[in-house]
Amino acid sequence: MTRALRRCLPQILTLLALVALVSIFFPQFLAISFENGRLTGPVVDIVKRGAPVALLAIGMTLVIATRGIDLSVGTVMAISGAVAAWTLAAGWGVFPAVLLAIVAGLTCGLWNGCLVAYVGIQPIVATLILMTSGRGIAQLITEGRILTFSDPAFAWIGSGTVAGVPVPALLWLVTGIAVAFIMRRTALGLLVEAIGINRSASTVAGINARVLLIAVYAASGFCAALAGIVATADIRGADANNAGLWLELDAILAVVIGGNSLLGGRFSVAASILGALIIQTVDTGILLAGFPSEYNLVIKAGLVLVILLVQSPNLSQHWHWLRMEIRRQREPKPIGSRDTR
Amino acid sequence: MLLTIRDLSKSFPGTKALDSVDFDLAAGEVHALLGENGAGKSTLIKCLTGAYRRDEGDIRLDGEPISPGSTAEAQSLGIGTVYQEVNLLDNLTVAKNLTFGREPRRFGLIDGRAQRAEARRMLEGYGLDIDVGRDLGSYSVAIRQIVAIARAVELSGKILILDEPTASLDAAETRMLFDVVRGLRDRGLGIVFVSHFLDQVFELTDRVTVLRNGAKIVTEKTAELDRVALIRHMLGRELEEVEAEQGADHTRSEARRTVVDFKGYGRDGLVDPFDLTVREGEVIGLAGLLGSGRTETAELMFGIRAAQRGEAKVDGEPVSLTSPREAIAAGFGFAPEERKTDGIVADLSVRENIILALQARRGWAKPVPRAEQARLAETYIKRLDIRTSDAEKAVGELSGGNQQKVVLARWLAMNPRFLILDEPTRGVDVGAHAEILRLIGEITEGGMSVLVISSELDELVAASDRIIVVRDRAHVAELSGVEITSGAIVTAIAAPDAGKVA
């Protein structure tokens, strides 16, 4: 447990610093009140609005751990949202709507996974296909309109509360805990990390990399379906054009802010969720602090740059090289045996 | 002398790759550089081509001391290299490859016609009649090699280093390449020829230098050297000495029960069909030179490459071995030669690496309990004397020998019936070397069967109950009992028609 905590420490500190920063400009930031049976306040708003990205980030974390990437999650959100709205509009009820939406997301994930694991297409290319065409499929389902519905039970997923806590927030919390639990209480996490670090050695050790890859992309599709359901329920309609638009980039960003390497390997679902919350806090915080929301993107760019600097394999090398150079200059005679590769 | 190297030394953390090596190259000579993996061939070449900087020693070209700092600098000095693999760009045309970096231009733009003309001029005298406007990748490996040679000769012009140029050529292609090399020799170039095909060395070269463990063993005129002597230089320590100290009991294997039985097992272009019976508690040595098919045999047995013909039986029952998973299910284990790419999972901890195969067999849903993991890690760290601060350290941070032991531990934890070890002692320091050998003895006591692939003959002789000799992708001899001597192995590797197995 302490290990997990230490792993997430940079993200927690960043989040705390952000909260402190926003509180300076907007002192009521941390205020939470209880009205009409639900908690309200900026923080509650953040955990609710951050739900889609947090959900996407959970699946994306697993995909990135295998050295892959899933560009299609935003589109999959739109597809599953459209499927849910269509099912509701057809009068089939809430339960089939949720179920079919999840099936749609899983199917998309399986498709991506097969392209990656069996056809051997690079993940970025394989998922690009669904990213471009998937929105068309979603529009096909909604027939280009914004499919609205008025099913209060389904809308509850987007805007309801349990014991005052917004349902979307509970959804990512439960999904995150469940995924982290499955990964760490079974051997899945280890196996996923192993194929991300060294697929060849893992195969020799008897790990079934193909099945794992497909499972990981399917998990990403599942999370995207949940995010799509939340987004659809929130606005009580499926907007095939805009649902989840560009959220794949936010999800990737959340994973990267969570300190997970784009080169695969060790991952932390909790850190990725914290990353999603950091993004949402920046988003909301800027508005509350009275800054124009234009700053948002620039801050995101800055965050990425900082992470790039921290993660860069070259930087530590440069440091090493610099130290060697300094030492060499101090010494009278060069005796270095530098491997100039 | 065109090139003289004196007392060249180069160390890497943990190993001394070159230990005051001398080497000479005359103009108009083809000089073979021989040695097994890790002997120091590639380090020597890299010091010459500027990829590495030497620690000590003197390199003179035409009597002038040189110290190339990059491939480009070596090229401008006159030293060109053609590697087996990374050479030219398959996605560019022959003409673009040949003229890369010096394209003829008109009005600042590359003049395609002049470029092709220039390329055709460069290929003159190489006996190639090819369309230089096509992608290099659409031609055979031999033609690509010759194009690479043409480029290297054009750019450098004094010394040509050929690093395993024939590794993937067939007989006709090799002949074509040799004609080219002879032509260049007659033009006065000094040519360094690295190869592990002895026939080719005898056919083509004027002199031979053998390296072993970073030291020069011998330089002799090829005509004055016989095959047996050459192989001894490459593989053995002083053989008499080894034979005197060998004490392994080679007689115990006959009575044992058969565990695994391969019949007519093979794959086209990889390994010719072979028969092999593995008995309980037996150590089988697989001897042969690099590229002879020894690693390929192991890959076939372990299902990394699927066999096209023949069948495998475990305990008399036919089994399918088309993937490592199936092989593991049949009770096999495999510690590959390329530890870094196929063995360890560098960022995972020692503990996780040790339980990895076990976990893969149990399936994801049944994790090895943490206490059990810790116990296994503890056990094997102690038993194999893995030098690590603790079980949670990432394997990538350990030394080569300890990484090897972790891979061994991974398979021992599975308690396989048949364990294949490909070069288990490569890159391992002397102490760990002896321990690994002792360990092989120990595990076979418990009934496990082991197949060891090694380029160190004395090691094979000391450890094996039986030895299979591989040459030219075929199993050519089987030695057992008192037949197992370094001399017999060397003879089998050297002589084309030594006791072929029925």
Place this chain on the structure above:
Amino acid sequence: MRPNPRLYPLLATIAIFFTAYLLCWLQFPFMLSTRVVGNLLTDNAYLGIVAVGMTVVILSGGIDLSVGSVIAFSGVFIAVMLRDTGLHPIIVFALLLVVTTAFGAVMGAIIHGLAMPAFIVTLAGMFLARGAAYMLTIDSVPIDHAFFEALQDSHWRMPGGGRFTLIGALMLLAIAGGALVAHRTRFGASVFAIGGGPDTARLMGVEVGRTTIGIYAFSGLMAGLSGIVFAIYTGSGYPLATVGTELTAIAAVVIGGTLLTGGAGYVVGTLFGVLTMGLIQTYIVFDGTLSSWWTKIVIGVLLLCFILLQKSLLRIATPVRASSEG
């Protein structure tokens, strides 16, 4: 003479385009008029130009996600500069091209210097450029300048009444220029070399760092030029414009027969990729009953087909191990 296998994707692209055009023409004879052709060029001019830069990036095995944002930034930059300063548009254009080229160069330097994936670096660039556009203005700013109107209106009336506009011509020029850079310069040769394998390229004497910077600078330049064309085309600058254009450009490049893993392709193929995508849209407009989402689905299917085609070509082209003697 058997054509070079590397030409197959390009030939496939061209064949698909002309077959599609033929089918369209059979159904709607008006499709062959110069009006349609002129509009096809004009409407896709900005996409074609930015796709030229993307082609070079992809040829090197990289990717540039920032271009859509850079186009939007360019439009806003031009509109705001013309509104707030008295500078002549030509000077504003020059300034803009300097800015976007430098922006690309910096991204290239980061990619090379930090050895990080182009994907994430240009993602940051995407945020930054879009954010910068927002900082200039959050509204759509109309461009009101006599010179601009002249640019918008300059065209050559083709026989049949079609308008061959300045921006359409600019796109063809950009394609021609890009083709020269990619296929006829040493820089272009280095781009292909890096796409074929950075290590081999280095061995052959390519200065990988300098070339990488050049590649992304070129992409930035093309994105800036595309921004100018887009501003002329729409007559305004809007920070929310051209969201997702980078993906459309990538799709056009791949449909144009360029290998997404780098090292093989032709700039002229990209022109056909762009025109094919434009043709699909034109057809849907002509048809009137089909919905616009079919564009996306068809483009996705085309993408898949091309990726599979290239995958199988690679498999064929990869030389098998020397045949066994046995």
